[in-house]
Amino acid sequence: MNWRKLATASAITLAAASATQADEPVKIGMITTLSGPAGYLGQDIRDGFQLAIDAEGGTLGGVPVTMIVEDDALKPGNGRQIADRLLNNEGVKLFTGIVFSNVAGATLPDIIDNDAIYISPNAAPSNFAGSECHKNYFVVSWQNDSLHESAGQNATNLGYETAFVLAPNYQAGKDAIGGFKRFFKGEIVGEVYTRLDQTDFAAEMAQIRDAKPAVVFQFHPGGLGITFLRQYQQAGLLETTPMVVAEPSMDGVILNAVGEAAIGINVSSHWNADFDNEASKKFVAAWKEAYDRPITYYASQGYDTALAIASALKANGGNLDDLGPFREALRKADFQSVRGDFAFGPNQHPIQDWYALKVVAGEDGKPMLKTGERILEDHSDAYAAECSL
Amino acid sequence: MTLFLEQLLNGLQFGVMLFLMAAGLTLIFGIMGIINLAHGSIYMVGAYAGALVITETDSFLLGIPAALVVAAIVGILMEVTVIRRLYRRDHLDQVLATFAIILILNQAITILFGRQPLFAAMPAGLGGSIELLPGLIYPVYRLAIIVVGLSVAAGLYLLINRTRIGMLVRAGSTNRDMVRALGVDIRMLYTIVFGLGALLAGLAGLMAGPILAVQVGMGEQILITTFVVVVIGGVGSIKGAFYASLIIGVVDTLLRAYLPGLLRQFMVGSEADALGAGVSSMGIYLLMALVLLARPKGLFVADS
Numbered sequence: 001m002n003w004r005k006l007a008t009a010s011a012i013t014l015a016a017a018s019a020t021q022a023d024e025p026v027k028i029g030m031i032t033t034l035s036g037p038a039g040y041l042g043q044d045i046r047d048g049f050q051l052a053i054d055a056e057g058g059t060l061g062g063v064p065v066t067m068i069v070e071d072d073a074l075k076p077g078n079g080r081q082i083a084d085r086l087l088n089n090e091g092v093k094l095f096t097g098i099v100f101s102n103v104a105g106a107t108l109p110d111i112i113d114n115d116a117i118y119i120s121p122n123a124a125p126s127n128f129a130g131s132e133c134h135k136n137y138f139v140v141s142w143q144n145d146s147l148h149e150s151a152g153q154n155a156t157n158l159g160y161e162t163a164f165v166l167a168p169n170y171q172a173g174k175d176a177i178g179g180f181k182r183f184f185k186g187e188i189v190g191e192v193y194t195r196l197d198q199t200d201f202a203a204e205m206a207q208i209r210d211a212k213p214a215v216v217f218q219f220h221p222g223g224l225g226i227t228f229l230r231q232y233q234q235a236g237l238l239e240t241t242p243m244v245v246a247e248p249s250m251d252g253v254i255l256n257a258v259g260e261a262a263i264g265i266n267v268s269s270h271w272n273a274d275f276d277n278e279a280s281k282k283f284v285a286a287w288k289e290a291y292d293r294p295i296t297y298y299a300s301q302g303y304d305t306a307l308a309i310a311s312a313l314k315a316n317g318g319n320l321d322d323l324g325p326f327r328e329a330l331r332k333a334d335f336q337s338v339r340g341d342f343a344f345g346p347n348q349h350p351i352q353d354w355y356a357l358k359v360v361a362g363e364d365g366k367p368m369l370k371t372g373e374r375i376l377e378d379h380s381d382a383y384a385a386e387c388s389l
Numbered sequence: 390m391t392l393f394l395e396q397l398l399n400g401l402q403f404g405v406m407l408f409l410m411a412a413g414l415t416l417i418f419g420i421m422g423i424i425n426l427a428h429g430s431i432y433m434v435g436a437y438a439g440a441l442v443i444t445e446t447d448s449f450l451l452g453i454p455a456a457l458v459v460a461a462i463v464g465i466l467m468e469v470t471v472i473r474r475l476y477r478r479d480h481l482d483q484v485l486a487t488f489a490i491i492l493i494l495n496q497a498i499t500i501l502f503g504r505q506p507l508f509a510a511m512p513a514g515l516g517g518s519i520e521l522l523p524g525l526i527y528p529v530y531r532l533a534i535i536v537v538g539l540s541v542a543a544g545l546y547l548l549i550n551r552t553r554i555g556m557l558v559r560a561g562s563t564n565r566d567m568v569r570a571l572g573v574d575i576r577m578l579y580t581i582v583f584g585l586g587a588l589l590a591g592l593a594g595l596m597a598g599p600i601l602a603v604q605v606g607m608g609e610q611i612l613i614t615t616f617v618v619v620v621i622g623g624v625g626s627i628k629g630a631f632y633a634s635l636i637i638g639v640v641d642t643l644l645r646a647y648l649p650g651l652l653r654q655f656m657v658g659s660e661a662d663a664l665g666a667g668v669s670s671m672g673i674y675l676l677m678a679l680v681l682l683a684r685p686k687g688l689f690v691a692d693s
Contacts, residue, residue: 269461
């Protein structure tokens, strides 16, 4: 090859490179939990998010996007490292995906303090919702406490007078028990913090049996919840002591795993697969078409997060050099949530309705979650007032 | 009082599960000098094999050979293909190689079974609870685990102390080079020991199936506690592993059950719960530190 040819070739290559740079897709960093017992949570968030992208044919709000998916393995340190790498090496400006509040606690500050935006599809610990709220931090799912406030209200509505409460000993577990207590009008006869990596709950079962509560409230997401419920059933407690939980302790996968034993359990949620609105029907149909596994509310939150991002990208044309207009557009929440009404409150956490669900035998004999009455309307969270944005 | 007895039984049941894991680990560690981080993965493989066969055939009895055989085969394959090359290497190489096996097996299981947990049905007839004492109701299946665990412990005692293989194992854990010098096929012995350890881990996995979720990563959860047992019991000592398992099982369960209540006597409720939960999850590690302070080689030293 002579020099002239080489120079021409280089010039063409360079031109091509700069051309691709111009319409390079927007990078979305998804840090989520894909391995270990809680791996299906992150998997569903990722796949729900992907459904929204696929529905538009590879774009969100008309802007081409690429997802960079990384597994945090439920380790706060991993989440932080991944965030650093994506921020500094990949130049990612938009983050989402974190499932667990302990990972969020370690990872969020790096992202939002470094001029990038984080939009939570799940974890929303109380310490980021009040006075520590941040203009770059949005939550599409719920604030941790509100999720369990709905369960507390549900237990009150159902007329239970004493409750035994259990949750893992980490931020979201504390938020869960705090939230439940805030709306439960009865007496708490026992409060137990379990471990996030616990596999055997026999000791807790014995304590519940001994305390003889009218109802048990527990928060155990993912594999933890399945194990807890199975052991609750094996200890013979399911027949004697009813249970009131929020959605994470009775998602589609847990329900599938526990089976008929779950019939009669009271659940509360902001979304359920039987919701009668266009967006939800479209989402459920798309999920069934694409995946051969139970649909969970994690998937719906991933999907809604993608829709929220799409609404903002559409408004600003995908320009993330200046984040101001993007935030402005996102705050309007101009999208059709699968939950129906949805708005961001002053701390950029959702204002939404909560519903009572009950596990019943479905038409095909398999247990399913059936939506009942609305428990809380346009419900925000306990920390919104402390936030000054 | 019945609550305390029930918690003791829970501790005992957790203890025998730990023993099934720790027996294999301590033999492999003590005799072969291998730090086998992948021992938990064999537990997971046994649990998956058992759960799969039980679900497909609706028979717990068929699940038993499936779990044991698959676990033993995976264990022996692991020894022949990877571990055998590591005997002369230092511990860091062993840790890296066996950690790699964890990642490979976890990913392989994810590809084969997906990320959703599997479930094994209870064996027929063991699903209910019985009243052991007035007011003390206990699940039959958990009692069965205790019985199986104690029988395995008795069987291992006989195997190690009364048979020729056992004699070689004991000799191997005391002085490896001398056993080799006496003309014993030490390679064969290693493979047998590794296979036996894998078999016991598979049994633990099988028995865990009906009470725990069978899921990717379940092995690592139990592995850490198992290492604590091995260290407290004394590396290489089956007897040490047995007593240490029961101690750890009971201490862990009782701390979890009673510490928050105790602290609540002189603290505010929520603080007591948080501190109690924190300290009780540290409890077994504190115990390990104390044991190591008093007896640096563990409670029962193999070569004493």
